[in-house]
Amino acid sequence: MPEHDPVDQVRRALIAASAALIVSAALWPARARAQTTAKMHIGVIGSGHIGGTIGGLWVKNGHEVLFSSRHPEELKDLVAGLGDLAQTGTVEQAIAFGDVVFIAVPYKALPQLGQDYGAALKGKVVLDAGNATVARDGGELVDEVNKNGIGVTSQKYLPGTRLVRAFNSFSYMVFVREENRPDPKLAVPIAGDDAEAVKVAAGLVRDAGFDPVLVGKLKDASRFQMGAPGYGQQVTAAELKQKLSLTP
Numbered sequence: 169m170p171e172h173d174p175v176d177q178v179r180r181a182l183i184a185a186s187a188a189l190i191v192s193a194a195l196w197p198a199r200a201r202a203q204t205t206a207k208m209h210i211g212v213i214g215s216g217h218i219g220g221t222i223g224g225l226w227v228k229n230g231h232e233v234l235f236s237s238r239h240p241e242e243l244k245d246l247v248a249g250l251g252d253l254a255q256t257g258t259v260e261q262a263i264a265f266g267d268v269v270f271i272a273v274p275y276k277a278l279p280q281l282g283q284d285y286g287a288a289l290k291g292k293v294v295l296d297a298g299n300a301t302v303a304r305d306g307g308e309l310v311d312e313v314n315k316n317g318i319g320v321t322s323q324k325y326l327p328g329t330r331l332v333r334a335f336n337s338f339s340y341m342v343f344v345r346e347e348n349r350p351d352p353k354l355a356v357p358i359a360g361d362d363a364e365a366v367k368v369a370a371g372l373v374r375d376a377g378f379d380p381v382l383v384g385k386l387k388d389a390s391r392f393q394m395g396a397p398g399y400g401q402q403v404t405a406a407e408l409k410q411k412l413s414l415t416p
Contacts (some may be wrong), residue, residue, distance in 0.1 A: 233254050337400060
């Protein structure tokens with residue numbers, strides 16, 4: 169895949185994510201949190217702010233996570249404090265490793281990602297956390313997202329995957345601050361067409377320390393894409409359902 173960000177920006181993102189995880193870990197109880205899903209292998213594609221933070225929360229919960237990059241050596245600081253359940257590798261290795269693949273790349277990278285790795289991703293449960301912005305991703309792609317919805321657009325570029333939209337609604341700083349807070353937990357909206365994939369995604373949202381809210385099918389993911397009413401709502405599940413007129 170072609171470069172999408174300067175190397176120094178990638179390194180800054182990795183350092184920030186690593187620091188956030190270290191602070192978060194210091195606040196957790198010594199005993200491990202109970203898992204709501206079986207122990208899984210998770211491949212992360214895009215190990216910057218969001219990928220590094222959410223992947224780290226899964227490691228803390230007992231899942232095995234492979235953080236990937238075209239330059240895996242740049243991820244050593246990210247995984248250094250996460251223990252034996254965290255490792256680094258290439259994008260190809262992350263896809264092969266993962267029972268679930270978590271994609272947190274700049275949205276403009278998604279078409280090329282699907283072109284390069286579509287065959288390997290086919291049939292996988294894929295969680296997509298990308299957001300489309302004009303400044304970074306270009307007006308043409310953003311226009312497509314606004315016209316068709318981001319869930320439908322992502323599925324177009326990742327055909328054959330069991331896609332679920334998740335973890336796109338907040339910055340990594342919100343996830344670090346709010347993870348596993350006392351009930352009621354922060355609501356994280358999700359959407360997908362595959363019922364089993366949605367169930368897996370919901371469990372992983374809980375394992376990261378949040379409360380999943382199923383908004384609907386992939387077409388309904390537009391309700392919590394950037395600029396939509398469900399985006400950036402730092403509320404409980406009950407409050408989010410009320411805001412989006414969902415069944416309680």
